[in-house]
Each structure stands twice: as C-alpha cells, then as structure tokens.
Amino acid sequence: MSIELRNISKKFGDFVAVDNINLHIETGELVALLGLSGSGKTTLLRIIAGLETPDSGEVLFHGEDASAVKVRERKVGFVFQHYALFRHMTVFENIAFGMRVIPRRERPDEAVIARRVHELLKLVQLDFLADRYPSQLSGGQRQRVALARTLAVEPKVLLLDEPFGALDAKVRQELRRWLRRLHDEIKITSVFVTHDQEEALELANRIVVMNQGRIEQIGSAEEVYHHPANAFVYNFLGNVNLFHGRIENGRVFLGDTAVELENTHAHAHPETGKAVLYVRPHLLEIVMKPNGKQTFPATVKSINPAGPQVKVELVAEWGDMVQVEISHERYQALHLATGANVFLRPKEQKLFVYQI
Amino acid sequence: MARQPQSEPKRPGTADPPAVRIALIATALGFVALFIFIPVIAVFTEALRNGIGAYFAAIVDPEARAAIRLTLMTAAIAVPLNVTFGIAASWAIARFDFPGKQTLLTLIDIPFSVSPVIAGMLFVLLLGVRAPLGGWLADHGIRIIFAEPGIVLATIFVTFPLAARELIPIMQAVGSEEEEASIVLGAGGWQMFFRVTLPNVKWGLLYGMVLCNARAMGEFGAVSVVSGHIRGHTNTMPLYVEILYNDYQFAAAFAVSSLLTLLAIATLIAKYSLERRVAPVKQEADDLAIKVAA
Numbered sequence: 001m002s003i004e005l006r007n008i009s010k011k012f013g014d015f016v017a018v019d020n021i022n023l024h025i026e027t028g029e030l031v032a033l034l035g036l037s038g039s040g041k042t043t044l045l046r047i048i049a050g051l052e053t054p055d056s057g058e059v060l061f062h063g064e065d066a067s068a069v070k071v072r073e074r075k076v077g078f079v080f081q082h083y084a085l086f087r088h089m090t091v092f093e094n095i096a097f098g099m100r101v102i103p104r105r106e107r108p109d110e111a112v113i114a115r116r117v118h119e120l121l122k123l124v125q126l127d128f129l130a131d132r133y134p135s136q137l138s139g140g141q142r143q144r145v146a147l148a149r150t151l152a153v154e155p156k157v158l159l160l161d162e163p164f165g166a167l168d169a170k171v172r173q174e175l176r177r178w179l180r181r182l183h184d185e186i187k188i189t190s191v192f193v194t195h196d197q198e199e200a201l202e203l204a205n206r207i208v209v210m211n212q213g214r215i216e217q218i219g220s221a222e223e224v225y226h227h228p229a230n231a232f233v234y235n236f237l238g239n240v241n242l243f244h245g246r247i248e249n250g251r252v253f254l255g256d257t258a259v260e261l262e263n264t265h266a267h268a269h270p271e272t273g274k275a276v277l278y279v280r281p282h283l284l285e286i287v288m289k290p291n292g293k294q295t296f297p298a299t300v301k302s303i304n305p306a307g308p309q310v311k312v313e314l315v316a317e318w319g320d321m322v323q324v325e326i327s328h329e330r331y332q333a334l335h336l337a338t339g340a341n342v343f344l345r346p347k348e349q350k351l352f353v354y355q356i
Numbered sequence: 357m358a359r360q361p362q363s364e365p366k367r368p369g370t371a372d373p374p375a376v377r378i379a380l381i382a383t384a385l386g387f388v389a390l391f392i393f394i395p396v397i398a399v400f401t402e403a404l405r406n407g408i409g410a411y412f413a414a415i416v417d418p419e420a421r422a423a424i425r426l427t428l429m430t431a432a433i434a435v436p437l438n439v440t441f442g443i444a445a446s447w448a449i450a451r452f453d454f455p456g457k458q459t460l461l462t463l464i465d466i467p468f469s470v471s472p473v474i475a476g477m478l479f480v481l482l483l484g485v486r487a488p489l490g491g492w493l494a495d496h497g498i499r500i501i502f503a504e505p506g507i508v509l510a511t512i513f514v515t516f517p518l519a520a521r522e523l524i525p526i527m528q529a530v531g532s533e534e535e536e537a538s539i540v541l542g543a544g545g546w547q548m549f550f551r552v553t554l555p556n557v558k559w560g561l562l563y564g565m566v567l568c569n570a571r572a573m574g575e576f577g578a579v580s581v582v583s584g585h586i587r588g589h590t591n592t593m594p595l596y597v598e599i600l601y602n603d604y605q606f607a608a609a610f611a612v613s614s615l616l617t618l619l620a621i622a623t624l625i626a627k628y629s630l631e632r633r634v635a636p637v638k639q640e641a642d643d644l645a646i647k648v649a650a
Binding site: 049051071072073076077078080082084085086087088097098101102149150152153 | 533534536537538539540541542543544547551552555556
C-alpha cells in the first residue's frame, strides 16, 4: 500500500513538531526517517499510524484519504521504541492479541490462531519462547516478539519507531540484517524512524533527512551521502570537520591564509560572504611539507591508534580543532608524535557559502 | 616478617557502634510490643474472659448481628464506588492534560486532611432535617441523617481517596504505550481497558480495595456524627463497641472488637502480600522511565 502525505503540520503548544511536510512512499519501499531527537520524525510516524492527528494536511493510503479512518481500522503495524509488549501476557498471548480482539463472527478459531502464532514465532526464530513473559526476554528477543505481534494482524504498512535504539551494538547489527531480509521476503511497505545515520544508510531504499520539522533531503543512501543537498545533511551523515572562513572575490580565506583547494564542491557561488568548509576526517591528508596554497599548518594534539583507522586530533593554525583519520601504514610512514608540526591537505571538501 | 598491627574487629566505616544499634532496635521493638502486641492480646483475653460461650453469645446477639450487617453493607457499597472513582480519576490524571488537573489532585486529598468528625458534621449541616436540602428530602420521605444512607455517605467521603491514590502513580508509571499498541492491533476501547489497562494495575487496585475496605469497616468519627446511635438500626461495629463499653458490658465490647482486630490482621497480611506484587511493577516502570530519559 502506498502512502502519501500532503502538507502535514503539527504543533504541540508553541513547538512546531512537523512543518508542512509532503512525502510519497511507494508500495513495498523501505524508507528511513532520519533526524535528531526533536526533528519531528516520530511525530510524523505517529501521524501516519493515526496515533496523532495532524493540525492540517492529509494522509492518503493507496490514494484514499485516511483522515476519517480509525487507528484500529487502518491496517498499520506499529512497533514501539520500547516494544510495548503486554507485560502480563506470555509471548504466545502477545502475538495472538491482534487476532483475539477481532469481532467474534470474523475471529479465526483457536486452532488457526495457534498455528498462525507458531508460524510467526518461527519467522522470528523464537518458537521455543512461546510460554515466557516479556520480562524474561532479552532486548533483541522482545524486539522480535513485538515485530511478530505486529505482523500477526497482516498490516499493509509497517511502522517502526527507533526499532534498534535500545539494543547494544552487536544485537543491533544482527537485527538490522534480519529486518532487511524479512523486508525482502514479505515486501511490506515499511517506514522506520532512526537517529543513527549508519542504520539508515544500510537499511533503507530511501532516506528522508529531517530537521526541525522539515525535510532537508529525500534520496537513496548514495544520493544523500555523496550529494548532500545542504550543509545540514552533510554534517549529519558522518563525522565532519568544519572550517569557518570567508570568501572574498571568489577566494577562500581560512584565518588569514588564502587557500586554493582542488575538488571543491561548492554550493551557491556568491563572490563574497561567510564560508563554511566541510571536510570528512578520512579526506584530510597529513603531509610533512607545505604545498603552496593547498595545505595549511597544524599541530598534532593526540593520537588514537585503536581501531581500523588511526584517529589523529590536531589544532589548526587559527585555533580550530581538526580530526583526521589515516591508515595504519600511513601513520607508520609518517612517524607521527604528539606536538609535531605538520600540514593538512584536504583531498575533497564541500564549501557552503552564506551571504553576509 | 611484617607484624600485623593489633586492631579492633573489622567494621565497615559506615556502621554504627553496637551500643547504638542495640538501643535503636530495643526502642523500636519496645514500642511495637507496648502499643501493638500487648493491646491485641488484651483484646482477646478480655473478650474470652467469661468463656468461649459468652464470646459467641455476644457476637450472635441480634443487635451485634445488626451492627455487623450494617458494617458489611456499608463496605459493600463504599468499596465498589471507591474503585469506580479511583479508576476514573487515576485514568483522567495519568492520561490527559486538562484544566484543573492539579486542583483535582489536591481535592482528592481533602478527606485525608479533614477531621472525620468535621466530615460528619458537614453532612449533618447539609442533609439534616433543619437544612433546606435535608428538609426537602425529609418532606419526600427520604431520611439521610440518623439513617443508613448517611452512614454510607460519610463512609464514602472518608474512603474515596484510597483507591485513586494507589492507582495514580501506577498508571503514570505504566504509561500509555501498551494501550496504544493494543489499539493499533485492532482492540476497541473496552477491549483495551479489560485486556491491557486493568490487568496492568490490578494489584494496585486490589491493594486500594483492601485499604478502603478496612477503613470503611473501621470508621468511627464521621459515622458517629451522622448515625444517631439507634440500636439495631444505625449502629456499625465500631459504634456498637462504644455503646457496649459505656454500658459496662466489657466482655461483649471486646468480643465485637476482636472481630475488628481480626479484620485488621487479615488486612495487614493482604496488604503485605499485595505490596510485594505492586513493587516490581513500579520498579520495572521506573527502570523504563530512566532508559527513556537516557
């Protein structure tokens, strides 16, 4: 089932949670709503589910206005951030709940319910836990029970609020892959909310980057990561160094030094203005000798060689902290030590210029 | 070889000296013995002073039976009403924001802060035959004060915060996510209430009912003012005990008292076992709240 949001706005008191949002989600897509807390992503998800009513705008399911459709009739599945499993029911009863509340005339009989519950438990690989209570399960198991419970009512749309937020890193990885496979198998239109860019990039067909109740960019992982629409998106998707400078007659100044940089992706081109240069830590090179206006001096403050890359923290000449990630080979070759004076050469950067 | 320095027996740095500990424990146990054990034993010895036959005779006396019946009836009306009010009030306060919410929270506590005698007086002033409302009711043949309805009303007034006060924190701690989940899964309002909301608060509710029942059966002050002490008609058990005592029928007075004492002991046991079930729910909800905040 496709979902269409038209001019959706929602306020809580004076706080604008969702600000005039338009979004189309195709049948069978897996879409991520990505943003910081307070960006309105969860509110938007709850509006789709019908748990919140928008102040204005409309939600269309399959092209039909769903505003008048009650939550329980929307055929949506909603997985809550903290799972919201019924704590006084066993895993079996939790999953059976959606079938037990169907009006008696249409309700499947007990044998059908039991068969369906066990099918779902197999699907989430938890068949052996049917008689346990939620408090006896691990976080990852609760999450999968919550999913099975939601799938039991055969929803047309699956909505997940921070589905992996409360789990530890390892379980999160596993469940992510598992959800991806599940989606490939059952092809249900799915929307999930997350503040973790890695999760969004790995899992979603399309990513909706949200900020302060508005959409900053919609696109595939490739598009939002490599072709960010604006500074916010670039900043949000991965670590980044910010260099505040200015642009004068087309020339970029950082501190008092003019720099001429290759591979600059500039957004907007006023000749004069405030400039912010964004460089990802792995796109900065450390060199021992200056190379004209393509490098700037910096001093090594600390070195962290644990992990796949060596993380080096430096202070630029004009006082900004700079993070650089280099390979272990490069680190060995450079003989870097704390306090060393070196030069930084950005290999690729984004320049966002603002009119003063 | 290094010599171990001589030292006193090891004691954690925060522990009190033994003398302080013994004094505190002795004081606490002394108070319990003086004010609880001795009186309870006294009640039963006094009640059985004239033999077990006299004990049962005092209890099956028609006036005693009338007092027991009235007490049970009052509790049977007050407890369900209390539960209804408790659920409605705690639901409203835990789930919705509405103007006057803080005022409602404060007003719920009034019966706790007002002397029960004043509460009784209030009903007499409002519904007595000399008051306009009471006069009008009396003209239509409805007697409230110095009759059973007055006793029931006064009891409801003094007990009505009990269930609500228990349920509000539990409902707030449990939160509304499970209720929302049930709605999304297709449950109607009543299905949500009976399958999700009520089971989640049932131990707290039961706890409130036990407290309410104990108070309803044991209330003296408010009931005494509105009752009129008509033997066999408007005497509850506590009032009847007072009358017997004033008539120098000590054994009988203590026999009826022993029933109230047994009720108190049963209440304590119920309260203790329910508290053990309520505490984990609150704890779990608190843990969740901490996680959410983090």
